[in-house]
Amino acid sequence: MSVMVRIPTPLRSVTKGASQVVAKGKDVEELIDDLDRQFPGLRERLVDESGELRRFVNLYVNQEDVRFLAGRATALKDGDEVSVVPAIAGGR
Amino acid sequence: MVLDEVGGAGQARLLRSRVLVVGTGGLGSPAALYLAAAGVGLIGLVDSDEVEVSNLQRQILHDVEALGRAKTDSARARLEALNPEVRVVAHRVRLGPANATELLAGYDVIVEGSDDQATKFVVNDTAVTLGIALVVAAILRWEGQLLVVRPGDTACYRCVHRALPAGPRIPSCEAAGIVGPVAGVMGSLQAVEALKLCLDLPTTAAGHLLVYDGAAGELTRLRARRDPTCAACGLLPRSGPPQAHQRSDG
Numbered sequence: 001m002s003v004m005v006r007i008p009t010p011l012r013s014v015t016k017g018a019s020q021v022v023a024k025g026k027d028v029e030e031l032i033d034d035l036d037r038q039f040p041g042l043r044e045r046l047v048d049e050s051g052e053l054r055r056f057v058n059l060y061v062n063q064e065d066v067r068f069l070a071g072r073a074t075a076l077k078d079g080d081e082v083s084v085v086p087a088i089a090g091g092r
Numbered sequence: 093m094v095l096d097e098v099g100g101a102g103q104a105r106l107l108r109s110r111v112l113v114v115g116t117g118g119l120g121s122p123a124a125l126y127l128a129a130a131g132v133g134l135i136g137l138v139d140s141d142e143v144e145v146s147n148l149q150r151q152i153l154h155d156v157e158a159l160g161r162a163k164t165d166s167a168r169a170r171l172e173a174l175n176p177e178v179r180v181v182a183h184r185v186r187l188g189p190a191n192a193t194e195l196l197a198g199y200d201v202i203v204e205g206s207d208d209q210a211t212k213f214v215v216n217d218t219a220v221t222l223g224i225a226l227v228v229a230a231i232l233r234w235e236g237q238l239l240v241v242r243p244g245d246t247a248c249y250r251c252v253h254r255a256l257p258a259g260p261r262i263p264s265c266e267a268a269g270i271v272g273p274v275a276g277v278m279g280s281l282q283a284v285e286a287l288k289l290c291l292d293l294p295t296t297a298a299g300h301l302l303v304y305d306g307a308a309g310e311l312t313r314l315r316a317r318r319d320p321t322c323a324a325c326g327l328l329p330r331s332g333p334p335q336a337h338q339r340s341d342g
Binding site: 006008009010019020054055056058060063064065067068083085087088089090091092 | 115117118119120141147151204205206207208209212229230231232233234235236237252253254255257270301303305307308310312313314315316317319
């Protein structure tokens with residue numbers, strides 16, 4: 001399945017500056033693998049050693065947090081929109 | 093404000109409203125300015141720092157005349173000059189677990205603009221416990237995030253971000269940089285939401301995480317769900333928050 005993925009500013013150094021990329025996968029797990037194939041190093045920014053999404057990163061499929069869907073097993077279909085949203089904390 | 097939804101009654105309601113602004117920097121500056129301009133009757137400010145020249149790129153409450161002064165003093169002077177009908181209460185302290193309840197209690201709305209996630213969690217957890225609506229934002233480089241929290245009704249900051257991650261902290265604006273107007277956008281959005289909360293106007297902003305990408309010029313609204321396992325609000329009944337204006341008029 002081909003989906004559009006929004007890349008936040010902190011990760012654009014890995015995607016050569018791209019704020020949106022197209023990637024493929026039947027679910028979020030495969031999508032992350034495909035993203036890493038396209039942009040080596042992206043996976044380790046999103047996922048820890050045990051394969052879980054890093055605590056400070058939220059992933060949304062069509063505006064829904066995957067933690068409330070099926071996590072990394074959340075199914076994807078053509079045209080879905082995925083947003084990668086890391087926690088940021090600046091304010092001052 | 094001449095808007096139908098506000099009018100004279102609404103303006104009077106704003107004058108009776110109490111909003112606490114945590115942090116008088118990139119976010120707190122535009123937020124406090126617009127709240128004062130709108131006539132919010134009491135604005136509390138929390139900040140322990142002094143004005144430094146590096147702040148002035150985005151912290152528009154302050155200026156070169158205020159260098160070296162306490163930010164709360166500088167901010168109070170500016171806000172009182174903008175609107176003498178507004179009472180400004182300065183809390184020149186660093187907010188933490190030991191003083192958060194004392195600082196937040198009695199306010200109708202909290203506008204959170206601190207520069208570290210630990211403080212955001214403390215403000216969130218305290219606001220949730222006290223049942224006070226919260227507008228929390230964060231900025232970094234070209235991006236901003238905003239969440240409106242109605243305790244017991246909508247997702248809180250901890251529902252979305254869970255807990256402080258182990259390892260290196262998320263970089264601050266001083267360390268990683270911030271585009272000044274992005275802080276302006278997010279702080280202004282905080283003021284919009286705070287005003288709606290003060291006026292008890294309906295808002296669907298609560299329950300959504302608003303993400304602004306200044307580099308791409310995009311605003312994205314993501315669903316923020318209440319987490320039933322949330323350590324801050326998971327045990328609160330889903331009956332909605334206390335009304336924003338249930339406070340003693342002492």
